[in-house]
Amino acid sequence: QVQLQESGPGLVKPSQTLSLTCTVSGGSISSGGYYWNWIRQHPGKGLEWIGYIYYSGSTYYNPSLKSRVTISVDTSKNQFSLKLSSGTAADTAVYYCARLSRRGYDSFDYWGQGTLVTVSS
Amino acid sequence: SSELTQDPAVSVALGQTVTITCQGDSLRTYHASWYQQKPGQAPVLVIYGKNSRPSGIPDRFSGSSSGNTASLTITGAQAEDEADYYCNSRDTSGNHLVFGGGTKLTVL
Numbered sequence: 001q002v003q004l005q006e007s008g009p010g011l012v013k014p015s016q017t018l019s020l021t022c023t024v025s026g027g028s029i030s031s032g033g034y035y036w037n038w039i040r041q042h043p044g045k046g047l048e049w050i051g052y053i054y055y056s057g058s059t060y061y062n063p064s065l066k067s068r069v070t071i072s073v074d075t076s077k078n079q080f081s082l083k084l085s086s087g088t089a090a091d092t093a094v095y096y097c098a099r100l101s102r103r104g105y106d107s108f109d110y111w112g113q114g115t116l117v118t119v120s121s
Numbered sequence: 122s123s124e125l126t127q128d129p130a131v132s133v134a135l136g137q138t139v140t141i142t143c144q145g146d147s148l149r150t151y152h153a154s155w156y157q158q159k160p161g162q163a164p165v166l167v168i169y170g171k172n173s174r175p176s177g178i179p180d181r182f183s184g185s186s187s188g189n190t191a192s193l194t195i196t197g198a199q200a201e202d203e204a205d206y207y208c209n210s211r212d213t214s215g216n217h218l219v220f221g222g223g224t225k226l227t228v229l
Binding site: 037039046047048049052060061062063096100104105106107108109111112113114 | 151152154156158163164165166169170171173175207209210211216217218219220221222223
C-alpha cells in the first residue's frame with residue numbers, strides 16, 4: 001500500500017520561501033507511469049494543482065504559479081519536494097502531495113493527509 | 122481553455138439518484154477523474170477513465186461523458202455520500218492539470 005506523508009514548517013514569514021517534502025513509502029518513486037504532484041487548498045475553497053515531477057526530473061507547473069514554484073525529486077530518499085518563493089498570505093493553504101497514475105487514464109490514486117501552511121509574520 | 126466548471130451545490134433525497142456535472146473544453150479530448158472530499162480529510166478517488174472505480178468504492182458511483190461534459194452519478198445516495206466532489210482533467214494543452222471548483226452534495 002503506497003503512502004505519502006508531507007512534512008515541513010507550518011508557519012512561514014511573508015516574502016520567505018515555503019518548503020515542503022513528501023516522503024513516499026510502500027512503493028518506489030522511480031516506478032514508471034507515475035507522476036508526483038503538489039496540490040493545495042485554500043481555507044474553505046477548492047483544490048488547486050501546483051505542479052508535478054517525474055522521477056527523471058521533468059516537471060510541469062501551473063502557469064499561474066510557475067514563476068515561483070520549484071519541484072524537485074530525490075530518488076535515493078524516495079522523496080519529492082516543493083519550494084514556493086516570495087510567500088504571501090494568499091499562499092496560506094493545506095498542501096497535499098499526491099501520486100498521479102498515468103497507467104491508462106489519469107487519476108490521483110494516492111494522497112497524503114495534507115499539511116496546513118500559514119504565511120504570517 | 123484551462124477551466125472546468127461545476128455547480129457549487131446539489132442536493133438529493135436519501136436513496137435517490139443524483140448527477141454531478143463538470144464542463145470544459147478539454148473534456149472533449151481527455152477523460153475526467155472524480156474525487157470525494159469530506160471535512161478535514163484528503164480527497165479520495167471515486168471514478169476515473171471511462172467509468173472505472175478503485176477498489177473499495179461502492180458500485181453506486183458511476184461516471185460518464187458526452188461532448189464537453191463529464192458526469193458523476195450516485196444511484197441510491199447514502200448519508201455517508203454527503204461531501205464535496207471535484208472533477209479533474211488535463212487542460213487543452215494536455216500538459217497541465219486542472220480541478221473543477223467543486224460541488225457540495227447534501228443528502229436530505
